[in-house]
Amino acid sequence: MFGDQNRPAENIHPNKQDGQPLGENYFPNDTDIPDFHAAGGGGEIDTVRTDITLLSNGLTLAGHLHTPVVPADSPTPAIVVVHPWGGVKEQAAGLYAQRLAEHGCAVLAFDAAYLSTRQDVDPDRIGALGISTGGGNAVYAAMSDQHIGATGTVSAADVGSLLRDGLSDGRDPSVFFSELVARAGQLRTEEPLDEQALLEHIVPEVVDETTPRQLRQGPEYYRTAHGAQAWSGNARVVPRSVEQIAQYDSFAGVESLAPRPLLMIAGSETATGYFSRTAVERAGKPKELFWIDDASHFDLYDKDEYVSLALAKLTSFFGEHLKQAPAKGRAA
Numbered sequence: 044m045f046g047d048q049n050r051p052a053e054n055i056h057p058n059k060q061d062g063q064p065l066g067e068n069y070f071p072n073d074t075d076i077p078d079f080h081a082a083g084g085g086g087e088i089d090t091v092r093t094d095i096t097l098l099s100n101g102l103t104l105a106g107h108l109h110t111p112v113v114p115a116d117s118p119t120p121a122i123v124v125v126h127p128w129g130g131v132k133e134q135a136a137g138l139y140a141q142r143l144a145e146h147g148c149a150v151l152a153f154d155a156a157y158l159s160t161r162q163d164v165d166p167d168r169i170g171a172l173g174i175s176t177g178g179g180n181a182v183y184a185a186m187s188d189q190h191i192g193a194t195g196t197v198s199a200a201d202v203g204s205l206l207r208d209g210l211s212d213g214r215d216p217s218v219f220f221s222e223l224v225a226r227a228g229q230l231r232t233e234e235p236l237d238e239q240a241l242l243e244h245i246v247p248e249v250v251d252e253t254t255p256r257q258l259r260q261g262p263e264y265y266r267t268a269h270g271a272q273a274w275s276g277n278a279r280v281v282p283r284s285v286e287q288i289a290q291y292d293s294f295a296g297v298e299s300l301a302p303r304p305l306l307m308i309a310g311s312e313t314a315t316g317y318f319s320r321t322a323v324e325r326a327g328k329p330k331e332l333f334w335i336d337d338a339s340h341f342d343l344y345d346k347d348e349y350v351s352l353a354l355a356k357l358t359s360f361f362g363e364h365l366k367q368a369p370a371k372g373r374a375a
Contacts, residue, residue, distance in 0.1 A: 089111070091112055174198060198344070230282060300326055313338065
């Protein structure tokens, strides 16, 4: 996840004009998708977004760096935001990044090593925020990356467990995983003949009364104008890769984060809340599990009545723990 070489670009955009979010900065003019950043602003500081590219483990990544438009006498704290599985930086991660930047810190969707190389960022005051499976990834990365001094999550989930165990939606986990593995084996045999990997939607293509309640909001967010992104593939995955992904455990070794702080935020109505609850139970101090009443997993992506509560808690958390250089935990 973290870069071995960084190449910043020069494209810089104001995030607001006359106090209003600029939707065109997040969507091409020919993309018929509304600006869901109109969900609301949180702070009093104007921000700009810089489009960057960087190399990480041989891959070229695209990122958005959100920075406050304020003079700084010294390097500022910074936060890297990790998007959900199937998501892109212009969706929930971009919303949280922009609104956190409005409170005065630099926020990047998404690479901590890049932040540590910037002259305007204090490399000893970097935090990580992950949303959904990005929350699991942020915790996992923070265990071994000492750049990350404080870690927060929203609707955290472990993608490996989701594939191994399902989502507590009434399916037999062993049957569910066996079916995925059998299909993956079949696709590995077929793909060399077609020379192209099959892509399938992570969320259901059709929602009806038979769709488990926990999955009904996924298509609304990822596959409609509500939150869809043309270049995200509308949340697709290579199904033959499930065997490799299922071996991953986001929260294995979460105890090693301490004494660096952990905050996990979840909605009271989410089916993924057990990930946050069990991770916090296992983590060392300081740690906190913060519940938002009546919110589901996807409500915390961009619904302002819930996002604002999450952001208030995150702003307080990062403001407290990134004021000074963090204590160093032991690497996992």
